Amino acid sequence: MLYYLFEYLDKTLDVPGTGVFQYITFRSALAILLSLLISTVFGKKIINFLRRQQVGETVRELGLAGQNEKAGTPTMGGLIIIMATLIPVVLLTRLDNIYIVLLIVTTLWMGTIGFIDDYIKIFKKDKEGLKGKFKVIGQVGLGLIVGLVLYFNPGVTVRQDTGGSFTYKAQTENVISQTPIEEKSTVTTIPFFKNNEFDYAELLAWTGDDYHNLAWLIFIPIVIFIITAVSNGANLTDGIDGLAAGTSAISVLALGIFTFVSGNIVFSNYLNIMYIPNSGEMTVFIAAFVGALVGFLWYNSYPAAVFMGDTGSLTIGGIIAVLAIAVRKEMLLPVLCAIFFAENLSVILQVSYFKYTKKRFGEGKRIFLMSPLHHHYQKKGYHESKIVTRFWIVGILLAILSIVTLKLR
Template sequence: MLYYLFQYLDKVMDVPGTGVFQYITFRSSLALLLSLLLSTIYGKRIIAFLSRQQVGETVRELGLAGQNEKAGTPTMGGIIIIFATLVPVVLFARLHNIYIVLLIVTTLWMGTIGFIDDYIKIFKKDKQGLKGIFKVFGQVGLGVIVGSVLYFSPVVTVKTDTASSKIFQQTSQTVVRSASMEEKSTVTTIPFVKNNEFDYAKILEWIGPDYEKWAWLVFIPVVIFIITAVSNGANLTDGIDGLAAGTSAVSVFALGIFTFVSGNIIFSNYLNIMYIPHSGEMTVFIAAFLGALIGFLWYNSYPASVFMGDTGSLTIGGIIAVLAIAVRKELLIPLLCGIFLVENFSVVLQVSYFKYTKKRFGEGRRIFLMSPLHHHYQKKGYHESKIVTRFWVVAIMLAILSIVTLKLR
């Protein structure tokens, strides 16, 4: 909203200094600062409100040190993250941008699913929360919306041949002239590979010469799978104080770098990567989201004053997935979100191996002392602060390696 006000003041009223709002870097900085302030200042009030409503966490008997002390700690703290993200976005982002619209829809959609799940657990006293099938329906529904918009919207285009762009200085500004046109495409990026573009449509080449118009049959299911997997991975990672918010902040920061360079023709030309018009605006959303996650850590670090609940974890996973897909870096998710992947995989391995050994030997056996993986280390006697810090270090290493893929091919 402020973006449009200052645009009016600059273009119509010619007020000096108001043109600075045209710059993504300036608006992203304001979004980051405001989200930090909102999450830290108003976060305390939201926590107090949740406490008055007796929105306390019900702790299962897991036999973990310090677990019982967490009973009664306010949950649904994801409201803080959503609030501190959306307010700066509404104020500083271009709300007509298709990517910003998708991210706002994702935030509200996944936040609503998580809120319903937390509400059932807390107020309906049902520890299972929202039935898994309904969660999946919600995730699939969002995947269909995101996939359809990215595939069918004429605004969503890419330009892979950035090397053909001519960049030169004219007066005081940089001018870019493109030799090749932007186009609709289902192309994505394969990390660590030279000439690393892959088109999902190629999977359907066997259909015939018109195979490209059926590419949505591949693209949309891929989007659904990624959103479902990443949101569930974030949900499983939210098990000890500060783990999900901290590791997510690292991944979001890396995605911010990808988004900024992919949405800038100069940087994309220099790095010889795919240029995605209008995607740079997502940097404003990412800055607000990053500030909200860091601000939330003020209250979620050990010992936590609030838990994010499914309201936060499902929202975080959904946003990260949509960001990665929009910037054509979804194939990098196993590396960038390696913590989510390992947490998810540890549960799958544990359950599968238990069922297999029970069927074969009559007695279920386990690979880990407990899953997800962070509980395994708790069982081994590690303090949760040490586990969280080490997971953060691993997340930072994975993020750096992900960023390196911009040049390492």
């Protein structure tokens, strides 16, 4: 909303200094500061409210050191992340931008699913929470919406060959591209390869000359799979103080760099990467989201004063997935979000191997001392703050490796 106010003051009344709101970098800096302020100042009020409502975590007997002390710690702290993200976004972004609309819908959609899950666990005293099939239905529903919008909306286009002909819009970072023409496409980026664009439609080339018109048959299921996988990965990672929020902030910050350069034709031309018109606006959302995650860490770092619950973890995973898909970097997720991937994989391997050995030998055996992966290291005797710090370091290395793929091909 403030964007439109300052645009009016600049263009209609010619008020000096108001044109600064046209700059994505300025609004991003303002967004991260505002979200940090909201999450740290109002976060305490939300935690106190949750404590008064007796919204406390029920701890399962897992035999982990320090686990019993966490009982009664307020959960649903994801509300802090959602509030601290959406307020700056509504104030500072262009709300007519299709990518911003999608991200707001994602935040509210996944936040609602997570909130229902936490509500059932806390107030209905059902430790299982929302049944898994309903979670999956919600995730698939969001994937369907995102896939349909990205495929059919005319505002979602790409330019693979940016060329050299473009002009700046006066007094802004925005660029008016002249050639070549924007086009609808299901093209994406394969990391570490030269000439690394791949079109999902090519998978249907065997169907005939009109295979491009059928690309949605491949694209939408892929979007659904990615959103479901990443949101579940974030959910599994949220198991010890500061782990999910910290690793997510690192990954999202890296995605912010991809978003900024992909949405600016000058940088995309220099880096020889796909130019995605209007995607740069997502940088403001990302800045607000990073600020919210870091502000949440103020209270979630060891020993945690609040847990994010599924309200936060499912929201985080959904946002990361949509950001990666929108900026055509979803194939980089196994590297950028390798921690989520490892947590997911550890559970799948543990359950599968246990069922296999029980069926084969009559007694179930385990690969890890416990899953997800962070609990394995807890069982080995590592303090959770050490585990979290080391996972953060791994996350930083993976983020740097991901950013390097802009040039390393």
